[in-house]
Amino acid sequence: MVKKKDQGAEERILSAARKVFTTKGMAGARMQDIADEAGINKALLHYYFRDKEKLFENIFIVEAQRFFPKINMIFQSDAPLFEKIENFVNEYIDEMQENPYLPWFVMNEINRDPDQFMYKVWGKNNLPKPAKFLEQIEKEIKNGTIKRFNPVHLLMNLLSMTIFPFVARPMMTRNLHLSDLQFRKIMEERRKEIPKFIIDSIRK
Amino acid sequence: MVKKKDQGAEERILSAARKVFTTKGMAGARMQDIADEAGINKALLHYYFRDKEKLFENIFIVEAQRFFPKINMIFQSDAPLFEKIENFVNEYIDEMQENPYLPWFVMNEINRDPDQFMYKVWGKNNLPKPAKFLEQIEKEIKNGTIKRFNPVHLLMNLLSMTIFPFVARPMMTRNLHLSDLQFRKIMEERRKEIPKFIIDSIRK
DNA sequence: ATATAGTTTAACCAAATGGTTAACAAAAAT
DNA sequence: ATTTTTGTTAACCATTTGGTTAAACTATAT
Structure with missing residues (x-):
């Protein structure tokens, strides 16, 4: 108490x-x-x-509804690939630093009932569409600016490296003996590290 | 039913x-x-x-106790860095393909009560020690075989890319419109994609 | 056939839990 | 000063839920 x-x-x-x-x-x-x-x-x-459900929604659903469309817009923007990657990482880390409970909550809800969660956050139509991002990758491959690979892996890698440390935070901090402050600092480093790591890997 | x-x-x-x-x-x-x-x-x-707790433990704790020490041994082995990365990815994907529930369960339990979970899986002493892996990375940096960076990021990236797709599976399959079979196939691809992605990025 | 041990069920119980009520206290409005 | 509204509490209620019990069913051994 x-x-x-x-x-x-x-x-x-x-x-x-x-x-x-x-x-x-x-x-x-x-x-x-x-x-x-x-x-x-x-x-x-x-x-x-009024009740538990309302309390729950007042906290998370509202924030999810604000945050996700923002991310979606980044993926669907016309920015060049490398810039888009930077934007995504930055926007996501911004959010997670202020709202560290969000990723875990989202995973939890998606796992519990994917359809209902998606509906609550995105509504009927406005679903997340990674297609444009994937096509953009394919275009860069054809242009010869990046190596040849299945674009899905790049998307997965980007999402994984950005989101996972926050989802797995208790595991990370415990096993690496990190204080909250140290964790925060490392996540700040990742704003540059992740795009660098990706671009170093895929650039021809 | x-x-x-x-x-x-x-x-x-x-x-x-x-x-x-x-x-x-x-x-x-x-x-x-x-x-x-x-x-x-x-x-x-x-x-x-006998009761819910026992049922729960019979399923997961037992499997976690079997699996985690295996992973720990890979990190502590004397294999060269790149080989170690491959071994980790392979061992992990092996396990996740057969046991797709495990990663989510583990995240859940760690989040609920980190100390108790760690104790149940590793016991009092035998804790996971990433130190050796981190030192190995530093050594390779000094040797000049890989680029200069904070080793923690490599560890995080490796864990993230390997584990996250399984943890976030419902999100992945839903948003990328993947069938179970397609998901499985992509995860198989990642056995080679992840080490390649990492090595391409860090090799000098 | 009958006894015995193992398996399965319907009915039941006690504790935990989300939610309500009625009364009380503090603050604001009159 | 008094009434009304808002904020807060203890006690209570109904339902859910993990767990128990005693009886019944099944297969196997005698």
Whole structure:
């Protein structure tokens, strides 16, 4: 129970819920835990957020709806390939540094019910379309600026190297003995390291 | 409810539990769901596996205890750097192809309670030690065979590219419109693609 | 045939958990 | 000063859920 009188109850609830939902998952999270963590009575949760589902959506769905379309726009922009890679990495790391719980939550929800999650975040039509990015890679291969390979691997590698360290953060920090600050610093380094790593690899 | 009379009850329970635990997580999994999925009565679960915890451990902890030390040995072996990278990728993909639930489960458990999970899998002493691998990278940098960079990034990149596609499988298959077979095939490609991608990038 | 051990089920129980209620306190409006 | 609205709590309720029990069914040995 962490009392922080300076913040209002609503804010404290949100921050507590974020913490509990993130570590325990939607199913594992207990309303009582969230109340304790926020230093308030359980009934007050229902006063501010009608029920567990609403509280959950208020935290994550809203943020996911804001964030994902941004990423999608990067992939669909007309920027050159190498620049696009840089933009993606930067935008993603920006978000993860401020919102470290998001990636884990997203993975969790996608895994639980892919269709429902996709629908909630993207709506019926506005689905993520990696096609343009893949075509762009193929074009660069034909132009002879990069090596020949299945474009899907490049996309997977880009996503993996950017997202995974945040998803696997507890494992990373534990096994590499990293403090929060050190982890943060390394992720900052990756803004340049990942594009460099990729471009060094594929450039002819 | 999927009845498969050919298998014995115990086997059906294990396979059902694997499926339910994987998609719902330990907390989200319902004993009733598992029973339904296995096409048997709930009480029979407790007949074969005393309780939920035991059932859970019987599936995953046992497999994790078998798998992780194997990976650890690769990192600590005396093989040359590039060969070690190949070995890791191959061993990991071997495992994931046969055991697609494992990576998600592991991430989930680590996230829930890092210390307890680490203890259960590795015991008190035998912790994973990436130090040797990192030192090996530094040595190669000094030898001038590979470029200069923070070795942690190479380790992160290797882990990310190998593990993430399996962790994020539902997202990958959905957004890239991949069938199970296609996914499997792409993962097979990655046995060669990942080491190639890395070596192309870091070799001087 | 009958006893025995192993397997499976329906019905039940206790604890945990999400959610409600009614009363109380503090702040704002009158 | 008094009423009204907003914020907060303890006690309670209904449902879900993990787990138990006792009975029934099946196969195998005697």
